[in-house]
Amino acid sequence: MTTAVEVTGLTKRYRSLTAVGDVTFRIREHAITGLLGRNGAGKTTLMRLITGQEFATRGEIRLFGEPPVENARVLSRTCFISESQRYPDDFRVKHVLASAPRFFAQWDADFADELVTAFRLNRRQLVKKLSRGQRSAVGVIVGLASRAPLTIFDEPYLGLDAVARQIFYDRLLADYSEHPRTVIISTHLIDEIAHLLEYAVVIDDGRIAIDSPVESLTAAAATIAGTAESVERFVAGRTVVHRARLGGLLSATLDGVTDADRAAARDAGLEVGPVSLQELIVRRTSGDANTPDSAAAGAAPETTEVTR
Incomplete structure (x- = not known):
């Protein structure tokens, strides 16, 4: 098994609050893994730690064998799509797509254009004027078209209707089969994405409750x-x-x-x-x-x- 993400004894404290407590797990390379758990369980904090946006109180994180904090080589291979993604006030959809190749070496502009059409987005519309679902669609497009070796989606579907969510799931599976990479999806819509997942890592109250292949877990x-x-x-x-x-x-x-x-x-x-x-x-x-x-x-x- 090749490991894309390795977390060992990881703890993150905010004063008296322990958001992540002494967790250890591995994310397999070239697999779709669900990072699952209740709201407030520590999922977003864990993802921010993994992507170098937070400093750990204790423990070790390695992406592709290297620590992510202030490591441009590792972070250039990572795409983190957060439900709270922010863009400059004057950015339109077309500006997001135009700037993406600067961050993602494997960016596929043609694929991004296909997704814009599938999600029925207007390339000229200001991002700040988009509905919540449309902003989520922009994030999904960036995450999929980035083709980053490690792609992380944090609640990517918020505001998307059932049709748009199905477009995301279908396009993710189809593109993943042609361009394998490591995908982590954090969500509480577990039943909807269960068919996508090969592995499940469940965090509960800041600790790992389950780390298992989905097939053996349900079997x-x-x-x-x-x-x-x-x-x-x-x-x-x-x-x-x-x-x-x-x-x-x-x-x-x-x-x-x-x-x-x-x-x-x-x-x-x-x-x-x-x-x-x-x-x-x-x-x-x-x-x-x-x-x-x-x-x-x-x-x-x-x-x-x-x-x-």
Whole structure:
């Protein structure tokens, strides 16, 4: 595995607030990775640290084997598109596109023009007069057409309607397949981008909660449903991350499920269903995740009572 981003023991404090606390992870080169987590979890701070816009309190960051802070060689290979991107007041869309080649050596002007048409932007319009969705589209265009070896999108879809978001996803996948590079997407619309992601890094309260290939993450989870008594008997001793009750019925979301577990559940007359990436991450970062369902655990996993 070739590493594009390597973070070791990284901490960022703002006075008494620890925004990022002793995190360690790697981002694989030539892969699309989701940096996921709740609002305020530390995602944006982490991205600003990675791109050299913030100084770490402690720890080490390496992009392509080198520290990013005040390193023009590394930063010239990086494109960071933030939802709070700002441009000079007199900049029009055409000025953004004209200035981009100065920053990105692999800039594709023809691809940028295609995207302008796809997103229905007016090249002559002032950026400050654009709607929030149109400004997001400008950022998406720059991020995609930059073809930077490391491209980071921080909540790139804000204000985009469903059609525009789908254009972004489709164009990203198509261009990535022809021009592989390392892409990091930070978002809370997990279900929408799950099909794009090869890896997921989940940050929760400033710490890494999950760092895993998406396929193995979702393959190891399942929902077991049936009568409450039967489900409780089956899940005893297993890792239950969520329960939902409806009368005498119970649905339990399990982690660490094997094919043998699934077969055993079916043999016991229980229904076995998949768990989406979003549901799994929500359950694992809700405060009651990863709770072994045993008396020794001393706590119960999250339970939802469903009423009719």
